[in-house]
Amino acid sequence: MKNMANDYKYHTHINSExxxxxxxxxxxxxxxxxxxxxxxxxxxxxxxQTVLGPLWLxxxxxxxxxxxxxxxxxxxxxDTDGIPHFLFYLVSNAMWVFxxxxxxxxxxxxxxxxxxxxxxxxxxxxxxxxxxxSGMIRFFxxxxxxxxxxxxxxxxxxxxxxxxxxxLIPAVLIHLGVFGMAIGIIVSSLTTKYRDLSFLVAxxxxxxxxxxxxxxxxxxxxxxxxxxxxxxxxxxxxVEVFRYAVLGKGNIILEYLVLSWIITIISILFGIMxxxxxxKTFMDTV
Amino acid sequence: xxxxxxxxxxxxxxxxxxxxxQIGGGTLQxxxxxxxxxxxxxxxxNCKIGQENRLEGQTFMALNGINLTVYKGEALGIIGxxxxxxxxxxxxxxxxxxxTEGTIDIYGRIASxxxxxxxxxKEMTGRENVYMNGTIxxxxxxxxxxxxxxxIDFSEVRDFIDTPVKRYSSGMYVKLAFSVAAHLNSEIxxxxxxxxVGDMAFQRKCLSKMRxxxxxxxxxxxxxxxxxxxxxxxxxxxxxxxxGKIVFDGDVDRAISIYLGDVSERKMHNEFxxxxxxxxxTTDIKITSLDSLNNNNLIRFGGKFRFRLTYICNKxxxxxxxRICVLKLDRTAVATAYSDEYSCKNGxxxxxxxxxxxxxxxxxxxxxxxxxxxxxxxxxxxRHDYISSAxxxxxxxxxxxxxxxxxxxxxxxxxxxxLVEEITNGQEDKQ
Numbered sequence: 001m002k003n004m005a006n007d008y009k010y011h012t013h014i015n016s017e018x019x020x021x022x023x024x025x026x027x028x029x030x031x032x033x034x035x036x037x038x039x040x041x042x043x044x045x046x047x048x049q050t051v052l053g054p055l056w057l058x059x060x061x062x063x064x065x066x067x068x069x070x071x072x073x074x075x076x077x078x079d080t081d082g083i084p085h086f087l088f089y090l091v092s093n094a095m096w097v098f099x100x101x102x103x104x105x106x107x108x109x110x111x112x113x114x115x116x117x118x119x120x121x122x123x124x125x126x127x128x129x130x131x132x133x134s135g136m137i138r139f140f141x142x143x144x145x146x147x148x149x150x151x152x153x154x155x156x157x158x159x160x161x162x163x164x165x166x167x168l169i170p171a172v173l174i175h176l177g178v179f180g181m182a183i184g185i186i187v188s189s190l191t192t193k194y195r196d197l198s199f200l201v202a203x204x205x206x207x208x209x210x211x212x213x214x215x216x217x218x219x220x221x222x223x224x225x226x227x228x229x230x231x232x233x234x235x236x237x238x239v240e241v242f243r244y245a246v247l248g249k250g251n252i253i254l255e256y257l258v259l260s261w262i263i264t265i266i267s268i269l270f271g272i273m274x275x276x277x278x279x280k281t282f283m284d285t286v
Numbered sequence: 287x288x289x290x291x292x293x294x295x296x297x298x299x300x301x302x303x304x305x306x307x308q309i310g311g312g313t314l315q316x317x318x319x320x321x322x323x324x325x326x327x328x329x330x331x332n333c334k335i336g337q338e339n340r341l342e343g344q345t346f347m348a349l350n351g352i353n354l355t356v357y358k359g360e361a362l363g364i365i366g367x368x369x370x371x372x373x374x375x376x377x378x379x380x381x382x383x384x385x386t387e388g389t390i391d392i393y394g395r396i397a398s399x400x401x402x403x404x405x406x407x408k409e410m411t412g413r414e415n416v417y418m419n420g421t422i423x424x425x426x427x428x429x430x431x432x433x434x435x436x437x438i439d440f441s442e443v444r445d446f447i448d449t450p451v452k453r454y455s456s457g458m459y460v461k462l463a464f465s466v467a468a469h470l471n472s473e474i475x476x477x478x479x480x481x482x483v484g485d486m487a488f489q490r491k492c493l494s495k496m497r498x499x500x501x502x503x504x505x506x507x508x509x510x511x512x513x514x515x516x517x518x519x520x521x522x523x524x525x526x527x528x529x530g531k532i533v534f535d536g537d538v539d540r541a542i543s544i545y546l547g548d549v550s551e552r553k554m555h556n557e558f559x560x561x562x563x564x565x566x567x568t569t570d571i572k573i574t575s576l577d578s579l580n581n582n583n584l585i586r587f588g589g590k591f592r593f594r595l596t597y598i599c600n601k602x603x604x605x606x607x608x609r610i611c612v613l614k615l616d617r618t619a620v621a622t623a624y625s626d627e628y629s630c631k632n633g634x635x636x637x638x639x640x641x642x643x644x645x646x647x648x649x650x651x652x653x654x655x656x657x658x659x660x661x662x663x664x665x666x667x668x669r670h671d672y673i674s675s676a677x678x679x680x681x682x683x684x685x686x687x688x689x690x691x692x693x694x695x696x697x698x699x700x701x702x703x704x705l706v707e708e709i710t711n712g713q714e715d716k717q
């Protein structure tokens with residue numbers, strides 16, 4: 001019978017051992033159609049029975065950017081390296097929302113999907129991956145609006161993007177997508193046991209934004225310990241790269257960009273391993 | 287090796303342990319508190335008074351050493367009382383949770399239906415949900431495309447396929463969901479009482495679809511149900527589970543009779559020693575035991591139930607009788623029979639063999655209730671003894687009536703004798 005086990009096309013072996021180094025990415029790939037469907041579902045379900053539908057994708061960042069312009073630009077008078085405040089905030093906000101959503105939407109993966117996960121097996125990682133993909137699509141849709149304003153300011157001559165650096169944008173998106181997902185799935189794995197972490201998430205993400213050059217450019221925070229902290233923050237460099245490409249102004253420090261990538265890779269590997277470990281038995285505790 | 291019995295599923299030494307009580311403390315604060323208190327050698331603040339260690343030693347073995355080999359093309363029924371471990375086993379097989387000990391090998395893809403319509407989203411249309419549900423159950427999009435028409439046809443909801451499922455009736459919802467699962471390209475199907483839903487016609491359709499899957503397509507079916515009729519129709523092998531173990535594995539009828547014996551906790555020989563206090567019962571007559579004289583308490587439809595009743599008389603009584611009530615397992619009465627009148631002398635033990643004609647009772651699972659009573663001169667009855675469930679038995683149909691299963695929810699529990707045509711030929715008229 002041993003031979004048959006090896007020959008058989010679909011053979012699943014289940015045992016009680018919990019392996020730490022198990023990524024299972026092959027299986028996720030096998031279920032790629034499911035990822036596509038989950039991504040689609042995220043959109044159909046969000047905008048069904050709404051009057052404005054996907055227009056909300058424009059309304060939210062638009063209003064947020066106006067608010068930031070009023071508060072941080074006009075009242076606090078933060079200098080944005082000569083970039084028009086509104087455009088600066090539009091671009092930064094889009095970037096941040098993309099990252100923050102990767103955490104927020106994935107932090108509850110197990111709890112929100114418990115009823116589905118409890119009935120049938122499929123690689124659970126498909127859910128966070130599809131959440132990141134839908135976040136990316138939302139980001140691209142928002143970029144249409146950003147592009148409109150950008151075109152205006154470029155014509156006026158106040159902004160000059162580094163067109164060559166646009167080639168780096170996909171890398172930035174993957175970077176933030178992967179890192180956000182890593183944090184999200186780590187949190188979601190821990191919330192199966194400790195529910196109170198979920199309160200921390202919303203608050204923590206908000207605080208994190210102020211530790212990232214979103215409402216201010218990196219050049220505005222002097223040289224103290226504060227700058228060190230902001231630089232070590234793995235989100236800082238991708239945001240600066242993005243602004244460097246789109247707005248033409250941004251401080252890219254290669255060492256910190258590499259550091260950010262290292263942190264990202266470690267986080268995602270650790271995240272997936274933790275996630276795979278939790279997915280096996282979380283139904284017993286959730 | 288490949289020609290006859292290919293293994294589809296193999297479980298060896300599978301155990302599943304659950305922790306009892308509140309699991310994991312629930313909050314980080316709680317766990318930190320417990321940890322800090324332990325560190326300082328103080329009492330755990332989350333401990334209930336008088337309890338030594340929170341959660342420790344309080345475990346429950348939902349499965350306690352399961353060894354099972356299922357071969358390809360088998361339709362395996364799984365029965366057992368609630369909490370016997372049936373659902374836990376299916377959960378392990380469908381990989382919803384992992385075993386605590388032991389290994390499971392599965393050769394083939396599994397379509398598990400622990401619940402119909404997993405992943406159905408109310409906002410999406412029927413068609414979108416078919417894709418969703420199908421991919422969750424492991425099909426690719428192109429496989430679903432190929433089966434889409436079959437699925438829609440089988441589900442009988444073609445007119446509504448592009449309507450959001452939140453507008454569906456619950457029956458339509460279930461029909462669509464079952465259709466998806468039934469059309470999966472899987473080698474193994476796991477079903478947990480999915481047939482309890484949907485109308486009778488659809489249930490029958492589902493059963494025949496599953497039978498076809500097992501017999502013609504050579505798929506392996508694992509089916510859990512409390513409905514013995516569907517088990518009997520669908521399965522060719524049956525296991526009985528109890529307290530996390532397999533207590534019987536083999537013939538379906540034998541398995542069912544073991545299970546039914548378990549349900550009423552009575553076997554062929556039934557003794558009645560303790561009974562609940564009941565002010566309406568005189569206990570002047572005490573029924574002490576009932577011995578079934580039928581093979582495994584299984585009766586062919588149209589047959590008779592024979593049993594030996596033993597009772598003791600504590601008082602001289604004249605003209606008492608037994609009333610025997612046939613009950614379904616849910617305690618609804620089906621039919622009642624009276625015995626002749628008897629007399630008895632104080633202190634004597636009697637044993638009588640009775641024949642209960644159950645030829646008009648439909649195939650199914652039943653219990654007997656026995657009352658020894660006497661009617662006083664006003665026509666009021668005095669109950670001398672009452673046994674609420676004396677024995678369990680099953681009536682099965684060898685040759686189904688018109689090849690259909692008796693549908694007791696629609697047709698009742700009685701089978702009347704066949705219609706007889708009244709002959710009115712010319713000769714009769716002349717007479």
